[in-house]
Amino acid sequence: MKTQSKKKHLIVAGIAALLMASSLGLNINTIGVFLQPMASSLNVSMGAMSTHSMLISIGLACGAFIVPPALNYFNIRWLVLVSALGLAATTVGMSFSTQVWMFNVLGFIRGVAASLSAIVPLQLLINNWFIAKHGLATSFVFSFSGVAGALFSPILASIVENQGWRMALVIKAGILVNYGYSHLKNQDRKTNNPYTYYLGKYFGKFMQWYTPFFAFLINIVMISGAGATMNQYFGLDSRVGTVLMTIFVTATALLGLSKLIDIISLLGPLTVVFSLLIAILTLVQNPGNFLQAEQAIQATENVPFGAGNNMAFWLLGGILFVAYNIVAGVPFITNLRLEAQNKKQPWISGIMGGVGLMSGALLLNVAMLGHVDTLVNVEVPVLYLAQQISPVLGLIFAFILLEEIFSTSAPMLWTVVDSVTKQDTKKSVKQGILIAVSLLSLIGAQLPFGTLVGIVYPFTGYFGIVMLVLFIGREVWENRKQRAVEEGD
Structure with missing residues (x-):
């Protein structure tokens, strides 16, 4: 029983860490890769584009107040869903934006969307599952924000250099929505699933989410x-x-x-x-x-x-x-x-x-x-x-x-x-x-x-x-x- 309990706790910690990696790490900590090429494309200063980052943080803070009352009506899985769709949609929206104000509006919405699967819900999840090792679990989960930023920044920078920042944002959106669906739809699939039958276990599941x-x-x-x-x-x-x-x-x-x-x-x-x-x-x-x-x-x-x-x-x-x-x-x-x-x-x-x-x-x-x-x-x-x-x-x-x-x-x-x-x-x-x-x-x-x-x-x-x-x-x-x-x- 203790072994099964430990396994469940590890799974919860892993899922929470990956959610942190997507909602904060990939979503926010990689934004620096895009600021300079976006500013050059729009012929504006880096200072004008940095407002976008500030509005993401403001949206993240404002969205934090939504989470506790929302959890009274919706399961955390639904918040993850809304967060994934919101992050993906706003990131794709950025790839088509041609004015600074568009980036700023989408940045604020991105912050609110990120808050639904980031700090507050994950801290509540940790508080509910971990008591004796609460500090260790918190440190582990929140560290993935930096890990994801460090991991994805050079990858996205390479895509920006070769394919342009707009295509890099579209790819980033695909990764974000894949994260959201993978955490939401983690139940076993039917064996007659056409995706996994024809495309294999991993690519099939990816296409089922995509x-x-x-x-x-x-x-x-x-x-x-x-x-x-x-x-x-x-x-x-x-x-x-x-x-x-x-x-x-x-x-x-x-x-x-x-x-x-x-x-x-x-x-x-x-x-x-x-x-x-x-x-x-x-x-x-x-x-x-x-x-x-x-x-x-x-x-x-x-x-x-x-x-x-x-x-x-x-x-x-x-x-x-x-x-x-x-x-x-x-x-x-x-x-x-x-x-x-x-x-x-x-x-x-x-x-x-x-x-x-x-x-x-x-x-x-x-x-x-x-x-x-x-x-x-x-x-x-x-x-x-x-x-x-x-x-x-x-x-x-x-x-x-x-x-x-x-x-x-x-x-x-x-x-x-x-x-x-x-x-x-x-x-x-x-x-x-x-x-x-x-x-x-x-x-x-x-x-x-x-x-x-x-x-x-x-x-x-x-x-x-x-x-x-x-x-x-x-x-x-x-x-x-x-x-x-x-x-x-």
């Missing part, structure tokens, strides 16, 4: 896209558009109007049809100048490229497009197989969906290449092409885009909530988490839509490439194993 975070990022992109669409066609302030879509999506989810989402989703094929129509009409009426496309792409500035900014990267760009769809589609593909009436249905659905999606994407990319010099300055290029063909076609396509954004955003929102809750979780708790995720998505959606698309999807696509290789490898290995068994019989 996929809900990617769903969260997709929700941010969708909300931002709604604002960009309303601004581009209707002239409405993009911030107003993001607020309207957030309210609509959140209200639908809270009211449980899943049937409405299902009905609107049936209009999905219209998107493929209209995309093909827009691409074909553009190529027929005004194909543009393909010969100058590469020069126009290389001449663009302040546009993120996940694969590179010349045509030599065309193959990698195409693979990334397929790969990021795989990451987002795994949960839905699994459900499709479970709900299928026979083995042919998933195959037919996959082939039809893939051919339809890729046909539209291929023709649209060809159509856009002839107008690259104009489209790089437009948030929603396909809508612009539709407007050039006909105002009526533009109006119809604008509504189709908003419908698609809604029918994508709502399921992604529930994917995030379902991934961090159990079936028997109280409805009020789920609704609270849903509202929190919606608000974080709204904050992230204030970043430019084009920038979000240019970073979120290609970055995730690299994970998707690894997944594709492992998926194919697993299927080949299983088929060979089955043949060997059949030949042996």
Whole structure:
């Protein structure tokens, strides 16, 4: 019994130490790596950027007063969840920030988010578990703040030097959310888990934690896209558009109007049809100048490229497009197989969906290449092409885009909530988490839509490439194993 008790105490101390490492060590003690490159990028002084660090500390202090009353209503696991999502969202938000005030606002929010899984909750956890060796446990846990800072600072500095500070922040956000999910979802997984089955124990678990975070990022992109669409066609302030879509999506989810989402989703094929129509009409009426496309792409500035900014990267760009769809589609593909009436249905659905999606994407990319010099300055290029063909076609396509954004955003929102809750979780708790995720998505959606698309999807696509290789490898290995068994019989 004493051995089991010691083991439990060691596990608690280890989890607390890792939480300290992520919430304070990685989150705050590595910020010095970014200050100089951020200041240079924004053409401001180091003094102006140092305010960001000060506001993180103020947010950390203010958030400490929230923790004790919050623990009266929520388990510490939920505070860790909110903290992980908050830290990840604000860190990603920083990677897209272009003004000092944006960094300062996000810095304060980061401090508040960090407080939910840092000093106060961890000290309470230590007080509850350790009495005789209270001082030793406290010293051990809090030392990981410095250890994580010392460990991750040179790693992040190397990423900043080679990939830039914006990409380094995105990677840092991925590490932070991985920490949060690993502490929250520490129960045993089912053996039929598709992630661990195909991807292995460690990478599979990482992708199982990353996929809900990617769903969260997709929700941010969708909300931002709604604002960009309303601004581009209707002239409405993009911030107003993001607020309207957030309210609509959140209200639908809270009211449980899943049937409405299902009905609107049936209009999905219209998107493929209209995309093909827009691409074909553009190529027929005004194909543009393909010969100058590469020069126009290389001449663009302040546009993120996940694969590179010349045509030599065309193959990698195409693979990334397929790969990021795989990451987002795994949960839905699994459900499709479970709900299928026979083995042919998933195959037919996959082939039809893939051919339809890729046909539209291929023709649209060809159509856009002839107008690259104009489209790089437009948030929603396909809508612009539709407007050039006909105002009526533009109006119809604008509504189709908003419908698609809604029918994508709502399921992604529930994917995030379902991934961090159990079936028997109280409805009020789920609704609270849903509202929190919606608000974080709204904050992230204030970043430019084009920038979000240019970073979120290609970055995730690299994970998707690894997944594709492992998926194919697993299927080949299983088929060979089955043949060997059949030949042996």
